Amino acid sequence: MSYYLDNQAAKPVDERVIKEMMPYFREKYANPASLHCDGDIATDVLEKSRKKVADFINAPNASDIIFTSGATESNNLALIGAALRYQKKGKHIIISEIEHISIHNIAKYLERQGFRVSRVAVDQYGIINLDKLEKLISDDTILVSITTASNEVGSLQPIEEISKITKQRDILFHTDAVPSLSVIPIDVQKTPLDLVTLSSNDIYGPRGVGALYIRKGVRVNPILIGGGQERGLRSGSENIPGIVGFAKAAEIAKREMESEAKRLQILRDKLIKNVLESIPNSHLNGHPEKRLPNNAHFRFDYIEGESLILGLKENNIAAATGSACSSKTLEASHTLISLGLLHEEAHGSLLISLGRTTKESDIDKLLETLPGIVKRLRKLSPLTPPEMLKKLN
Ligand code: PMP
Numbered sequence: 001m002s003y004y005l006d007n008q009a010a011k012p013v014d015e016r017v018i019k020e021m022m023p024y025f026r027e028k029y030a031n032p033a034s035l036h037c038d039g040d041i042a043t044d045v046l047e048k049s050r051k052k053v054a055d056f057i058n059a060p061n062a063s064d065i066i067f068t069s070g071a072t073e074s075n076n077l078a079l080i081g082a083a084l085r086y087q088k089k090g091k092h093i094i095i096s097e098i099e100h101i102s103i104h105n106i107a108k109y110l111e112r113q114g115f116r117v118s119r120v121a122v123d124q125y126g127i128i129n130l131d132k133l134e135k136l137i138s139d140d141t142i143l144v145s146i147t148t149a150s151n152e153v154g155s156l157q158p159i160e161e162i163s164k165i166t167k168q169r170d171i172l173f174h175t176d177a178v179p180s181l182s183v184i185p186i187d188v189q190k191t192p193l194d195l196v197t198l199s200s201n202d203i204y205g206p207r208g209v210g211a212l213y214i215r216k217g218v219r220v221n222p223i224l225i226g227g228g229q230e231r232g233l234r235s236g237s238e239n240i241p242g243i244v245g246f247a248k249a250a251e252i253a254k255r256e257m258e259s260e261a262k263r264l265q266i267l268r269d270k271l272i273k274n275v276l277e278s279i280p281n282s283h284l285n286g287h288p289e290k291r292l293p294n295n296a297h298f299r300f301d302y303i304e305g306e307s308l309i310l311g312l313k314e315n316n317i318a319a320a321t322g323s324a325c326s327s328k329t330l331e332a333s334h335t336l337i338s339l340g341l342l343h344e345e346a347h348g349s350l351l352i353s354l355g356r357t358t359k360e361s362d363i364d365k366l367l368e369t370l371p372g373i374v375k376r377l378r379k380l381s382p383l384t385p386p387e388m389l390k391k392l393n
Helices: 017-022 037-056 073-086 101-112 130-136 161-168 240-278 307-313 336-337 360-380 388-391
Strands: 065-068 090-096 116-120 141-145 170-177 195-199 210-214 283-286 295-300 349-353
Touching: 017 240, 037 065, 037 240, 073 101, 073 141, 073 170, 073 195, 073 210, 073 360, 090 101, 101 116, 101 307, 116 130, 130 161, 141 161, 161 170, 240 283, 240 295, 240 360, 307 349, 307 360
Parallel strands: 090 116, 090 141, 141 170, 170 195
Antiparallel strands: 065 210, 195 210, 283 295, 295 349
């Protein structure tokens, strides 16, 4: 395995989670819909898992959790489900400019279905502007969907303040909590969130399983129609091993998150300080303090992020230019453009995301390698100014 610094894209499944899941593949494999005793075992573990995931975000009722196939599906159920349910009340939805591509594409889909979508702007650090949000709200606004943190530049969003605004105006508030799930606790009783997207892999559980928290009293229409599982909101036989793994991951994350976030923040700060000091014309994207403890997002003048990733790959270091879900397009990241960066600036970016397996030696390896790669690429870049070229040669 490489020096793995791409935890935003995928995280390893915790050994303790795998152990917990194993019996549900071959020994306790029954369907919870079955009426026999094996079916009862499956129902029992399904409901115990629901309770553990509810506890993870301090949800008052286990039934507030609807299991899904992951964050994309939860985002679809939240936005499309709420839009369809409340369309008689209004047809206006607000998202932010820095949402994950899944939210952007769902919003475009809803526009094609006759809904009106506004996209609230962010400041130079990628944090949404609350005044602008308030100005966008109108009488027909039914839903605001804003992530807990940018999945690219890591800027933390003012979720507490947004939830107060939406509550006052009787508008639903959905947050995609995926970027911060492993490092910042959520308490839906302290913060009045109506809909929250959760994903198992983002807390070191298996991929392909997630959940949507739906506050009691909030209604959404189902988007998958079938046998009526999950209170009729998500049909399809439940993925019991996946759900058991997700619940175990939630239990571990709840216990270990605080100390882990502190450990990662120390490594992140070492990385940011050393990169900015050792590489001229390097910049940190996002807010210097109000950022995820496991995220460092850099920009290097005159070079392209893709070449940088290939240079790191030659040295067995795995990193990213931005969101994995958009990494194979040639377009500049919508998040970086919304921060006010020029296309050429947005193209010179590097996302380093740390996780439970990250060691100080991974950071040291990156710090040893990166300056040389940046220097080599700048020597080759037609954008490097002559005075810098002279110094490089
Ligand atoms: N939302 C955010 C913020 C994400 O980063 C991702 C990707 N990890 C998703 C949604 C989609 O997740 P998935 O591909 O697991 O459905």
